[in-house]
Amino acid sequence: MKLVYTAPTMFMVAHIRNLLDAEGIACHVRNEFLSAGAGELPPTEVWPEVWVVEDTQAERARRLIAEATKDSGAEPGQSWRCQACAEELDGNFAQCWKCGALRTDT
Numbered sequence: 001m002k003l004v005y006t007a008p009t010m011f012m013v014a015h016i017r018n019l020l021d022a023e024g025i026a027c028h029v030r031n032e033f034l035s036a037g038a039g040e041l042p043p044t045e046v047w048p049e050v051w052v053v054e055d056t057q058a059e060r061a062r063r064l065i066a067e068a069t070k071d072s073g074a075e076p077g078q079s080w081r082c083q084a085c086a087e088e089l090d091g092n093f094a095q096c097w098k099c100g101a102l103r104t105d106t
């Protein structure tokens, strides 16, 4: 068993589990029902976790997860540079405030 993914919300974990299921990768979710008490405990201790049953499939699972979470995976607050006008922009923006070009580096 290898841990391949954890997230603060069951929503994302369920999404990843479905993704792995669809790819034929057997997985288990841990802490699925503990998150209800998240207000009482340090949040990371109750994050649901996705574990891949076969260690040999863990690498493939991680790649699939990386692919699936890419769009929302950009660190908030991490700056980026506009391809069109070279303006440096805050990571929260998906579009250049100066020239209007869409972010292209993610």
Ligand SMILES: [Zn+2]
Pocket: 082, 083, 084, 085, 086, 087, 096, 097, 098, 099, 100, 101
């Ligand atoms: Zn720009």
